[in-house]
Amino acid sequence: MTFRELMERNRSRRKFDESRPVSAEELADLVDLVRFMPSGRNLQPLKYVVTADPAQCAAIFPLLGWAGYLKDWKGPAEGERPTGYVIMLLDRELADSPGCDHGIACQSIMLGAVEKGFGGCIIATINRAKLAEIFDLPDRYEILMVLALGVPAQEVVVEPLPSDGSIKYWTGEDGKHHVPKRGLDELLVGRFPRD
Template sequence: MMNVYDAVMGRRSIRKFSQTPILKEDLLDLVDCARMAAYPANVQPLKFAVVTEKEMLSEVFSCTKWAGYLENGTPEPEQRPVAYFVVLGDRNIKKGGDLQVENGAACMTVLLAAKERGIASCWLGALNREKLRGILSLPEHLEVLDIVALGYPAQDSQAVEMKDGNVKYYLNEDGVLQVPKRSLSEVLYKI
């Protein structure tokens, strides 16, 4: 079984997926993990929608933007996610204020739990939230925060050393996605 450190170090965003469905039990486990994430003051103001129906997947996909640094970064129809994990803020529970801390805790938890199961993921924040609200027929008190796209990987991705502060990911000559990361010595302020 994968440990947390290995999941963190090995997890990269994947933007091309095989079309193998994800078991419903695995998707329910991801929701269960997200509900157990650390939330400020234990308020727990999030709800989650999981989309797996083929027609709905296409509609949700139309609300997303992909891989802005890549020339052809949008997945082709046969490489699109087989599930979306939609994070929703419940304004009946948390009336005001920002929900990004809660959103971040839930999304990161899902990314790591998915990695442990061999499920690839991509956290998407570039969304047409109003269109997505309509597609999901959300009541007024639920706010679309972000989406985690899910599926089994159809591409490889790896972390590489960042050079000259350039954060742009790219494909190498073998088609492997290269994701620049700052070095430990650059980010460590003091120990």
């Protein structure tokens, strides 16, 4: 698979096949990828909690916000929920801020997940206090993101922005999740010679 193919397959996934769980070892392998990424001032201030334990996954699930544009959807139903989570932490004894490290780490983990046949969703809407309680996290750790992972169970379709320019994603009657994306011409600022 080329890097472009990995990028094109790396979509936010919100429905999973719970009958095909990920393992804690597979999640740890994904975290192992971030050891090789760049880090601002090489501080490497990110730490992680991984779990594929069904009871812990069930406790984490209601603490997450799933899709801001899908107002009436409370997240995946039973049987479609993530089977593993990576909780990304800032170790405040190493840095006051993650800088851009957490963005690089999220993308690295998600690309690794796609390569393994998994998918996931990067979630920042989190009940951080309750999640910290579940894992008895010391105060030095700040919860930054939760990566919900599993085997994808929903097709995601990337398409051009509609004529009204709306960026809101939606799920069609066919169950496919539609995600409008800006074209390259909108991303490039200034003149760009085309053949």
